[in-house]
Structures are given as structure tokens and as C-alpha cells.
Amino acid sequence: MKSCSESYRRAGVDITAGYRAVELMKQYIARTMTENVLSGLGGFGGLFELPEGLKKPVLVAGTDGVGTKLKLSFLLKRYDTVGIDCVAMCVNDVICCGARPLFFLDYIACGKNVPERIAELVKGVSEGCVQAGSSLIGGETAEMPGFYPEDEYDLAGFSVGIVEKGRIIDGRGVREGDRLIALPSSGVHSNGFSLIRKVFDLDRISKEEAEEPLALLGGRSLGESLLLPTRIYVKPLLSLMERVELKGLSHITGGGFYENIPRSIPDGLGARIRKRDVRVLPIFRLIEERGEIPERDMYNTFNMGVGMTLIVSREQEEKALSLLLGMGLSAYSLGEIVSSREKLLLE
Structure with missing residues (x-):
């Protein structure tokens, strides 16, 4: 039986819209996949196999959102670029330690799940991941009527990268004259x-x-x-x-x-x-x-x-x-x- 809930829909949450959004975003997420990704879309967790060749690998994580720049997205009704911002704010932090970003997860909270809009947001996230050489291995879309206005949303995420312990960039080698x-x-x-x-x-x-x-x-x-x-x-x-x-x-x-x-x-x-x-x-x-x-x-x-x-x-x-x-x-x-x-x- 197909998953659906008329009672939940009357309360403002349309789970079938969520399924439609996932179908629309699949083509964008596919662009970010690498051989290290072991899971597909829709699981309870994203699986990523660590690359080989590092003697003492160190994981580096960073998280951020887009902030009130999203207000401009609402005004212009442009949704395909702020996902790049979301990825950038995380991976540009991770690289400061010398780490290569491995994978990314996003979180979208909205007042109403409009599948086409959610897909545009994920399109931007996927583009950011491609630019960073990172895989988008999971995420969450939360429809929250009464908490967010119908035409508004929030967007955040986090990145996990990897670096050889002996190659961490931490500023300790900085000297006068550099x-x-x-x-x-x-x-x-x-x-x-x-x-x-x-x-x-x-x-x-x-x-x-x-x-x-x-x-x-x-x-x-x-x-x-x-x-x-x-x-x-x-x-x-x-x-x-x-x-x-x-x-x-x-x-x-x-x-x-x-x-x-x-x-x-x-x-x-x-x-x-x-x-x-x-x-x-x-x-x-x-x-x-x-x-x-x-x-x-x-x-x-x-x-x-x-x-x-x-x-x-x-x-x-x-x-x-x-x-x-x-x-x-x-x-x-x-x-x-x-x-x-x-x-x-x-x-």
C-alpha cells in the first residue's frame, strides 16, 4: 500500500509532496556520487567508505547555514543558488584545516513542501557539492506548517572532510616575514x-x-x-x-x-x-x-x-x-x- 495520510495532510503536512520532491531531486544528487558512497537515497543514514592511503587520517567537520540571505531568495523567487552558499560556508571552513571534503548533508525546513522549490534548493546544494568534489549522501526536508510561513524556508547543512594528521594546517608554522x-x-x-x-x-x-x-x-x-x-x-x-x-x-x-x-x-x-x-x-x-x-x-x-x-x-x-x-x-x-x-x- 502506498504511504499517505489524509489526516496529516489536513493538518498541513503533505507527505506525498515529500515523495515527489525526492523524485525531482534525484537527478541532481546523482551528479555528486563517488565510488566511496555505499548507500542510495532514502535510507536512514548515508554510508561513506573512507578513502585509502592515509597513515593517520583525521576527520574534520563543519556546519553552517545561509542566514538571512534567504530573505532575498524569497523576494526574487530564486531558489537554485542558495544551496551553493550552504555548501560553500561549510567546505570553505573545512579546507582551512587542509582537509578534503568527503560528503555533505543538508537540512531544509519549510512551511509548505512545494516539490519543485525543494528540488531547486537541492539542485543548488548538489552544484556546490560538485564544485567541492563532495558527495551529497543524505539530508532532511521538514514540512512545518504554523512554524514557517508557506513561502519561506530555512537551509543548513554540514560537511565532513579528511586530512593526514601530519598535514593539518593550524597556523603553528607561521613566522615573521611570511x-x-x-x-x-x-x-x-x-x-x-x-x-x-x-x-x-x-x-x-x-x-x-x-x-x-x-x-x-x-x-x-x-x-x-x-x-x-x-x-x-x-x-x-x-x-x-x-x-x-x-x-x-x-x-x-x-x-x-x-x-x-x-x-x-x-x-x-x-x-x-x-x-x-x-x-x-x-x-x-x-x-x-x-x-x-x-x-x-x-x-x-x-x-x-x-x-x-x-x-x-x-x-x-x-x-x-x-x-x-x-x-x-x-x-x-x-x-x-x-x-x-x-x-x-x-x-
Whole structure:
């Protein structure tokens, strides 16, 4: 007998819609499968066989959500990109330890399960997993009427990666004179949206206003610029690690420069960065001007155009930059490590 419940449907939960959503998302999940995945869709748990070849493998886990950037997804009725953000926020953290992301699980909570919308969300998650070389081995969609409005949802997930114990990147090898390299962001990524919503009054703006092209943004609309998905740095960084010693990595998320760059630097040392060397993206200039936000707050909230920072020795800086440029990343020298009681010297 086919699973169904008319009583549950009258209470607001349509389990048949859940089955339909699973059927729609199967094609996207299939793109992420690797030989290490031992389970199919629909089991009680996702099975993943650890890769061979590591002497002392260490698992590294990271979890995150998309945050209030989802409000923009609701406004624009665009659901196929925020899943990339969800994956990116997790795998970009995991790679900071030097770990290769193995698999990902997502969690979607919604007021009403619209199968086509859920499938679009999972399409984005799957795309993020493909970009990270990670398998989407499971997830959960929870229909919660009365808790979420019918047209709204939340999206979160977690990543598990693996690294050889002797190759963990933890900043302990950072020395005075080492160099800081910037990897450009695609835009705002997935942080600071509570402030952005206030600056642009996104809770009251119309869809038409959000989609109006702006010259300052190169003809892109505000909505399109803000909804650009978080860049995933996993594959180029894994490739770089094979040829260059990375002493420290920082994913620039909430808290901006001031909170995240110091996390990869030992006590007694600091990163000296000149503001004129930061390649600030136009969207941040617009946010700063429109919101009359102090420069210090901008650097303590947003990535300002720098999605990741790397620490390498002075001798390997040129090689690292050349390799990254060859991978299509417009990496550039951002600063240097100096002896300091303050871990960030932004001058």
C-alpha cells in the first residue's frame, strides 16, 4: 500500500509532496556520487567508505547555514543558488584545516513542501557539492506548517572532510616575514545580510526595484549582485597544497577581516595589511555609501572582496601566486606577517 495520510495532510503536512520532491531531486544528487558512497537515497543514514592511503587520517567537520540571505531568495523567487552558499560556508571552513571534503548533508525546513522549490534548493546544494568534489549522501526536508510561513524556508547543512594528521594546517608554522595572499570573493557571499537588509530596506523593497540594473554595479541589479553564490575554493586549494606549503588559511565570513584573519595567526604575530592594497568590490562601496557605515565596521562585517587569505613563506609567494592565477583565480599579495601584539594591523 502506498504511504499517505489524509489526516496529516489536513493538518498541513503533505507527505506525498515529500515523495515527489525526492523524485525531482534525484537527478541532481546523482551528479555528486563517488565510488566511496555505499548507500542510495532514502535510507536512514548515508554510508561513506573512507578513502585509502592515509597513515593517520583525521576527520574534520563543519556546519553552517545561509542566514538571512534567504530573505532575498524569497523576494526574487530564486531558489537554485542558495544551496551553493550552504555548501560553500561549510567546505570553505573545512579546507582551512587542509582537509578534503568527503560528503555533505543538508537540512531544509519549510512551511509548505512545494516539490519543485525543494528540488531547486537541492539542485543548488548538489552544484556546490560538485564544485567541492563532495558527495551529497543524505539530508532532511521538514514540512512545518504554523512554524514557517508557506513561502519561506530555512537551509543548513554540514560537511565532513579528511586530512593526514601530519598535514593539518593550524597556523603553528607561521613566522615573521611570511606573506599573506588574497583570494577574491564573488561578492558579499553569505554574511552581513541583516545589515544589508537594513541598508537597502530589503524587507519592504519590491521585486521590480530589486531587479533594476545599477550602473555602479556594472549593469547588474542589486538583487542579482547580492544573490551571487559564495565562491568555493576547495579544488584550487587542494591542488595548491600539493606544490606549496600553506601555513595558514582563513575563510573570511561573519566578522570580516578583524575576526577571521587572526584565527590563522599564532600569538605574538600579526598580519599587516594596507587598505589601499585591498581590491574592494563595487557592491561594498555601495553598501558603505548607502548605509553611511564607518569603514572600520565594513571591515569587521564583510569580506570586502577577499573570500579567503593564505599564508605562505616569502620564498614561495611568487610560485603560489603564479599557480593560483593559472587556475583562474585573480589572487594577489595582501600583506605580511609581522611581530605584533595585535593580530591584525589594517593601515
